[in-house]
Amino acid sequence: MKIEIWSDIACPWCFIGKRRFEAALDGFDHKNEVDVQWRSFQLDPSLPDHFDGTETEYLSQMKGMPTEQVRQMFDHVTEQAAGVGLSYDFDAVVVANSFTAHRFLHFAKTQGVMSEAKEALLSGHFEKGRDIGDIAYLSEVSSELGLDAAEVRRVLDSEEFSAEVRADISEAHSLGANGVPFFVIDRKYGISGAQPAEVFAQALDTAWEESQKLTVLAGPGQSADGAPADEYADGAVCGPDGCS
Structure with missing residues (x-):
């Protein structure tokens, strides 16, 4: 069974959804027969490489959201993140365009460590205040994953994997995904949002049961x-x- 997950590194619900999905997958009897594939998406492709300000200021200034509303939203998301063992720090978040980081993830995929890279970047962005648009940081992550940092720098200094990122985003839209996280099971079932683990568990059981039937x-x-x-x-x- 193949499960494709479209998500953005700059999406706080994507990290929460990842944890909830993983909890459901850990309890799934056929876990070893599930192929999980991460796909790229950008919530805001127009975001500059770096925004000189906080996440609160970005949403207030660029999206027109009242500051108090943004803070309340962050409090709610932080609470939900804590419920799955994550320690969000929105005050430390570095607002940066995620396109280069997505290219890095596609390179990591060719090296067989895309899932590990995804985890590292999400944690770096939301828990550690790292700059996901900074090639030096991405090179640092690559070294931690056992990749050739010099090769990563070469790739990211070029346009390699840009087409793959754009193809993922285009495919998401063609499937009707206008937000993330978005989970697709065997191109037959779609799940939108960071649903509770119980919802993912039920979806896995249903999809597996249906996949064993012959029409x-x-x-x-x-x-x-x-x-x-x-x-x-x-x-x-x-x-x-x-x-x-």
Whole structure:
């Protein structure tokens, strides 16, 4: 079973959703048969490489949200994050465009450590006040993951993996995702938002159960369009008791 997760490193609910999803996956009987793939998304592609101000100031000035409303929102999100073991510090968040970080994640994917890189960047952004738009920081993360830091710098100084990031974003929109996190199971089921772990658990069970069933489009007694079987003699079958 394949699960694709569209998310943005600059999205606080994406980290919370990741934790809730992982809790559900840990309790899933068929966990070892699930292929989780991270996909890129940007909540605000127009964000400058770096915004000279706090996250509160950014939302207040750029999005027109009252400061008190922003603070209340951050308090609520911080509380929800704490519920899954995360320690958000919005006062320390460095507001930066996430495009370069997404390119780094795609490079990490080619090295087999995309999931670890995703975790590191989310934690760095929301818990440690690190700059996800800074190539020096991304190079530091790469070293922690056992990657070649010099190669990472070379990649990020170029336009490599830009097409892959844009393709992910375009595909998300084509699937109807206008926000993240967005979870897609076997391209058949979609789950929007950082749902409770119980919701993810139920979705996993349902998707797995459905994946084990075979849908018979035509068989004895009927055709694909429901017409009587005798009108489709070529579709006759043989069974234990003989042939029809």
